[in-house]
Amino acid sequence: MECDTLVIGAGIMGLSTAYYMKKRDPSKKIVVIDKYSGPAQGNSAKSEGGFRNIFTSETNYLLADSSIDYFFHMEELGHKLKMESIGYLWLFSEEQYEKIRPAVEGLKERGVELEVYNREEIEAKVPSLMTDFGDDEEAEMLGLKNVDYGVYGRKCGSLDADALVRAYEAEFLKLGGEVKYNTEATELIVKPEMELEIPGEPFVWQEKVISGVKTSDDEITAGTTVVACGVWAHQLMDPVGLDSFQRPKKRQLFAFKDPKLEPVMRTEGLNHENALPLIVLPTAGIFLKAELSEGSIWLGCADTFPRKFELEEDPQAEDDYYTNNIYHALVMYFGEFEDVRPMNSWAGQYAINSFDETPVIYGEKGFVYVGCGSGSGIMKGDAIGRVADALCAGEAEVELHGGRKLSVAKLGIKNRAVEHEEFVI
Numbered sequence: 337m338e339c340d341t342l343v344i345g346a347g348i349m350g351l352s353t354a355y356y357m358k359k360r361d362p363s364k365k366i367v368v369i370d371k372y373s374g375p376a377q378g379n380s381a382k383s384e385g386g387f388r389n390i391f392t393s394e395t396n397y398l399l400a401d402s403s404i405d406y407f408f409h410m411e412e413l414g415h416k417l418k419m420e421s422i423g424y425l426w427l428f429s430e431e432q433y434e435k436i437r438p439a440v441e442g443l444k445e446r447g448v449e450l451e452v453y454n455r456e457e458i459e460a461k462v463p464s465l466m467t468d469f470g471d472d473e474e475a476e477m478l479g480l481k482n483v484d485y486g487v488y489g490r491k492c493g494s495l496d497a498d499a500l501v502r503a504y505e506a507e508f509l510k511l512g513g514e515v516k517y518n519t520e521a522t523e524l525i526v527k528p529e530m531e532l533e534i535p536g537e538p539f540v541w542q543e544k545v546i547s548g549v550k551t552s553d554d555e556i557t558a559g560t561t562v563v564a565c566g567v568w569a570h571q572l573m574d575p576v577g578l579d580s581f582q583r584p585k586k587r588q589l590f591a592f593k594d595p596k597l598e599p600v601m602r603t604e605g606l607n608h609e610n611a612l613p614l615i616v617l618p619t620a621g622i623f624l625k626a627e628l629s630e631g632s633i634w635l636g637c638a639d640t641f642p643r644k645f646e647l648e649e650d651p652q653a654e655d656d657y658y659t660n661n662i663y664h665a666l667v668m669y670f671g672e673f674e675d676v677r678p679m680n681s682w683a684g685q686y687a688i689n690s691f692d693e694t695p696v697i698y699g700e701k702g703f704v705y706v707g708c709g710s711g712s713g714i715m716k717g718d719a720i721g722r723v724a725d726a727l728c729a730g731e732a733e734v735e736l737h738g739g740r741k742l743s744v745a746k747l748g749i750k751n752r753a754v755e756h757e758e759f760v761i
């Protein structure tokens with residue numbers, strides 16, 4: 337097969353990139369392949385589906401804020417993405433908040449829609465939450481932090497990540513794009529720019545270019561090959577000396593549906609639905625949110641240290657990770673969880689760029705890499721696709737949805753210029 341552009345990976349990043357490339361020039365033959373049998377089956381559909389624009393890095397903010405606007409626009413176009421503006425409520429102890437205060441002030445100055453609540457306000461809004469452990473010995477033993485402040489982001493909430501990726505796929509197909517599933521790329525093909533047809537090419541003295549891939553079926557020749565393989569990117573890139581700058585780390589989610597949890601689901605005056613927003617507890621990075629479409633609560637934990645980096649083909653949630661681990665802290669904050677067990681659980685993997693937790697998008701001859709979602713690739717997915725497309729088109733600047741501009745090189749490697757991020761889960 338021959339095509340103008342081959343995109344490897346049908347997750348949010350691959351399909352959003354493919355869509356914007358096809359939109360730019362519908363006459364181009366653009367093909368997306370994936371080793372699985374449909375879109376989003378890597379990590380995109382396993383995500384929590386949280387979206388937020390509260391990022392301290394200006395770049396992350398732009399990527400997420402403009403993407404969120406575009407997702408709402410997609411809903412207006414008829415895609416059912418289950419966008420729920422339930423908000424994000426980040427809880428802090430006094431000590432934690434003092435450290436983050438300058439960053440919060442910065443967000444306010446930038447005009448990010450957020451509120452800072454004190455303990456009394458949080459107690460009124462989230463009645464079932466324990467905020468003050470007083471002299472409780474167990475809480476002290478567990479090292480639990482009191483809730484003194486909450487930062488509530490309004491332009492934040494929850495969406496259906498699987499539906500979002502399928503929406504990009506549908507728009508891409510409408511323009512005449514092609515997808516090929518159950519097709520695994522096994523090797524990037526490197527060729528000399530000017531072939532001499534001498535055995536042993538390419539030689540060190542020849543200019544080299546990526547000219548396509550070998551797949552489980554056949555060879556695909558492409559003018560540009562885009563690697564959007566998430567946590568698997570290094571499998572294709574390492575053998576040709578290209579760096580994916582990401583390492584995979586497992587992340588687990590647990591879903592609960594139990595009448596005992598109804599009080600936890602109800603909050604007061606935070607959002608239109610009076611539903612549990614995505615709450616980040618001040619201890620251990622435990623987070624939970626209402627999943628309104630199924631009347632359940634989804635819960636996870638940002639256990640960055642000492643969770644190992646490791647690529648797993650089919651990661652599974654660990655049963656005792658909830659019952660013998662998260663549970664002890666969770667039940668102290670929300671007593672309603674006592675003896676409640678998850679009805680469902682699953683696990684995926686973050687493609688983490690530990691250096692600045694921001695996407696990496698760069699190109700070499702005939703090649704573009706888009707990756708390093710670092711746990712927030714869904715919510716930035718629209719802007720990421722636009723940046724990758726602009727890079728392929730040789731543009732220095734990209735226009736994001738809503739007209740804001742971003743330098744493409746900022747997300748690259750040679751002239752990378754992204755700011756420090758304080759809000760990481």
Ligand SMILES: Cc1cc2nc3c(=O)[nH]c(=O)nc-3n(C[C@H](O)[C@H](O)[C@H](O)COP(=O)(O)OP(=O)(O)OC[C@H]3O[C@@H](n4cnc5c(N)ncnc54)[C@H](O)[C@@H]3O)c2cc1C
Nearest residue numbers: 345347349371378379380384386521566684709713714715
């Ligand atoms: C549990 C969990 C919760 C998360 N929660 C959130 C959240 O709330 N909000 C948020 O924004 N983000 C969240 N994320 C992160 C988000 O899911 C990722 O950033 C995003 O899905 C990355 O998209 P991607 O397209 O890079 O990767 P993927 O969706 O993994 O897509 C990569 C694709 O490449 C394919 N592929 C790989 N190698 C090959 C090959 N050799 N040949 C062919 N195909 C190949 C794979 O099959 C896969 O479909 C979460 C992630 C996890 C695991």
